[in-house]
Amino acid sequence: MYNSVDVICAALLVILGLFGYHTGAIASIFYAASGFAGVFIAHKYAAALHVNFIVLFAAVTVGLIAFGMVSRAMARLFMLGFIDRLAGFLIGALLGCVVISISLEPVGERVSEPVKNKIHSSYTAKRLAPAILARIPALKDLHDIKFNLPDKKNLCR
Numbered sequence: 001m002y003n004s005v006d007v008i009c010a011a012l013l014v015i016l017g018l019f020g021y022h023t024g025a026i027a028s029i030f031y032a033a034s035g036f037a038g039v040f041i042a043h044k045y046a047a048a049l050h051v052n053f054i055v056l057f058a059a060v061t062v063g064l065i066a067f068g069m070v071s072r073a074m075a076r077l078f079m080l081g082f083i084d085r086l087a088g089f090l091i092g093a094l095l096g097c098v099v100i101s102i103s104l105e106p107v108g109e110r111v112s113e114p115v116k117n118k119i120h121s122s123y124t125a126k127r128l129a130p131a132i133l134a135r136i137p138a139l140k141d142l143h144d145i146k147f148n149l150p151d152k153k154n155l156c157r
Contacts, residue, residue: 005122013096020092024084026075028091030068034061100124101132 038061
């Protein structure tokens with residue numbers, strides 16, 4: 001019932017959970033938001049402010065990361081460090097579930113048959129991935145993305 005794909009998925013969940021525990025929920029949220037906010041603000045305001053896109057992106061990103069570090073330090077100051085770390089573990093594990101669900105569902109034609117069979121026979125691909133994709137419908141749209149990869153013959157030229 002369980003196979004090596006399940007072991008790899010469990011290891012990924014533990015690793016991302018421990019990374020979230022080490023980082024903490026507050027800092028993790030600011031780290032993730034900093035990239036999105038940096039791109040959004042730089043795209044929207046770089047031309048109006050007559051500033052280079054990269055400079056504005058870097059300033060916003062660094063500013064939000066610094067704010068996240070200060071917020072994390074304040075949480076520890078008020079004895080909320082353990083709660084922050086526990087929530088960080090949960091956020092990391094949930095992120096791992098989403099990553100696993102996205103990566104296991106669309107097994108393409110470039111994957112060999114034995115690997116496809118192993119993935120499709122795993123507990124994670126049968127139960128976890130469909131359950132998460134059913135609860136987060138926006139993730140299903142990612143499966144429709146087609147990548148124009150060169151053929152194996154053209155790679156050697």
